[in-house]
Amino acid sequence: MTADRIGVGMLGYAFMGKAHSRALLALRHLDVPLRPELVSISGRDARAVEEARARWGWAEATTDWREQVADERIGLFVNGGPNAVHAEPTIAAARAGKHVLCEKPLGMSAAESHEMWQAAERAGVRHLCGFNYRFVPAVRLARELLEAGELGEVVHFRARYLQSWGWDADASLWRFDPAQAGTGALGDLGTHVVGLARYLVGEIVSVSARVRTIVPDRAVDDHVVATIEFENGLLGTVEASRLARGRINSNAFEVNGSKGSLAFDVERLNELEVADTKSFRRVLVTEPEHPFMRHWWPPGHILGWGDTFTHQLAHLLEAIAGEHDVAPHGATFEDGYRCDEVVEAMLRSAESGRSEAVASR
Ligand SMILES: NC(=O)c1ccc[n+]([C@@H]2O[C@H](COP(=O)([O-])OP(=O)(O)OC[C@H]3O[C@@H](n4cnc5c(N)ncnc54)[C@H](O)[C@@H]3O)[C@@H](O)[C@H]2O)c1
Structure with missing residues (x-):
């Protein structure tokens, strides 16, 4: 991450993958304090994730989110995977110092969500749960x-x-x-x-x-x-x-x-x-x-409905840049x-x- 850019890694390339990718692309041209760079997108199916990479202009595709968590170029990790894939990658990303956006419902249980909240707080990163409405x-x-x-x-x-x-x-x-x-x-x-x-x-x-x-x-x-x-x-x-x-x-x-x-x-x-x-x-x-x-x-x-994702990500980028809190x-x-x-x-x-x-x- 440099002063006016932030590298983004995203997990999931289907419905939410599309909504967040489209929002990130729009934000490259709108008035926000950090310009998102689409570093990598991950998912389980190598062919499908490569197709999504090419469609949305992500620089790289991977079938292992751990590579994204270890990637120094990534400052924001967006988790658009199914609910059972929320906690582990998001906690790992936060512990690696990445700001995190995770889709709702946050965890598979209140206990798991609590663990995610505490991990993000302890890591001192910005965290946002995808209540886009x-x-x-x-x-x-x-x-x-x-x-x-x-x-x-x-x-x-x-x-x-x-x-x-x-x-x-x-x-x-x-x-x-x-x-x-x-x-x-x-x-x-x-x-x-x-x-x-x-x-x-x-x-x-x-x-x-x-x-x-x-x-x-x-x-x-x-x-x-x-x-x-x-x-x-x-x-x-x-x-x-x-x-x-x-x-x-x-x-x-x-x-x-x-x-x-x-x-x-x-x-x-x-x-x-x-x-x-x-x-x-x-x-x-x-x-x-x-x-x-x-x-x-x-x-x-x-x-339109997709614009709510643009507003939500703009809000998070402003929070990361120190303009206001997420809450x-x-x-x-x-x-x-x-x-x-x-x-x-x-x-x-x-x-x-x-x-x-x-x-x-
Ligand atoms: N905010 C909203 O309005 C909204 C709307 C729809 C869904 N959601 C939430 O977004 C999340 C994803 O839902 P969706 O509709 O995009 O689902 P989807 O089925 O369209 O996409 C799921 C994605 O996760 C990937 N995936 C599945 N298992 C994985 C694994 N083990 N490791 C890595 N990647 C894996 C799939 O390949 C796919 O790309 C859910 O938590 C859902 O509740 C939020």
């Missing part, structure tokens, strides 16, 4: 409005993350294998909404949840419904499913306060619905003063860990049939 302009605006007290006293939070691909999916996907994924819809989608609940409202102290596997022979959950209680006593609801026909990628929340309400759905990514004492109106979040718009286009020239707007490994404690409390609650406190170690 914090980097949707409308979501950041929602947080700013809440912080400014625009909603008055917040009384309700409800969120749901619904997809539909789970009905017809290939049963051999790693996402359906508990050894590679941990949980199903809960860890995959539920963590995103738990992450947003914590970002927008605050810490969750107890949960009451039901978790169901609906598709025959499936080894992970398809559906979770939970009530959550925040530390300030406020109640919320959370639902996640991969079996909601018609909902393709609907990550949506609503917050109600004494003076107004906010509502968002990622399927309408550029819009925040805002209500005062009357009904909702639509705010198109593309004005120059809106979050992240300094990187982009004139008002009304809307952004509170970026999710740190602590946030990844605390989400996993909420997930485990939901699993305990589904088992016991009772409300369960969220643990903290």
Whole structure:
């Protein structure tokens, strides 16, 4: 790493490999304090990883992430592998002094996530867990409005993350294998909404949840419904499913306060619905003063889902350059860990049939 450059190594070349590679390429041309150099990409299949290297302009391809961890040219390690491949390479990279970005859910368990958080802290590196929805302009605006007290006293939070691909999916996907994924819809989608609940409202102290596997022979959950209680006593609801026909990628929340309400759905990514004492109106979040718009286009020239990865990586590069911390707007490994404690409390609650406190170690 030199003053104005940072070498990046990435694990994974499929869905998240594409999202992060595309974001890194864009950041080579945007206004960020460190210019990312795409040093190497890793994955298990030599031919496929070479194809990804050539497509996205990575300098080198490797089938062994250990080479990336040992590579002095790499200052930032991005882990876009399946959940079971998060902890070992990320901890090794942090111990080797590399800043780390790891996809969500952070670990396979709260204990593993805690270990990752502690390892990154001990190594003194910047760490970010890939809760990219914090980097949707409308979501950041929602947080700013809440912080400014625009909603008055917040009384309700409800969120749901619904997809539909789970009905017809290939049963051999790693996402359906508990050894590679941990949980199903809960860890995959539920963590995103738990992450947003914590970002927008605050810490969750107890949960009451039901978790169901609906598709025959499936080894992970398809559906979770939970009530959550925040530390300030406020109640919320959370639902996640991969079996909601018609909902393709609907990550949506609503917050109600004494003076107004906010509502968002990622399927309408550029819009925040805002209500005062009357009904909702639509705010198109593309004005120059809106979050992240300094990187982009004139008002009304809307952004896409992939741009959230650009904003997230820009935020991390700024943190590495010392401009600000990763928290509170970026999710740190602590946030990844605390989400996993909420997930485990939901699993305990589904088992016991009772409300369960969220643990903290
Ligand atoms: N932030 C988001 O919105 C978002 C969206 C999708 C997925 N994710 C997360 O990103 C991670 C990856 O998901 P995905 O959808 O990209 O999965 P994917 O199946 O599309 O890609 C997984 C990648 O990991 C590689 N891989 C698998 N096993 C490996 C191993 N043992 N060693 C090295 N590489 C290995 C595969 O070759 C592939 O390149 C998951 O943790 C998932 O939860 C986050």
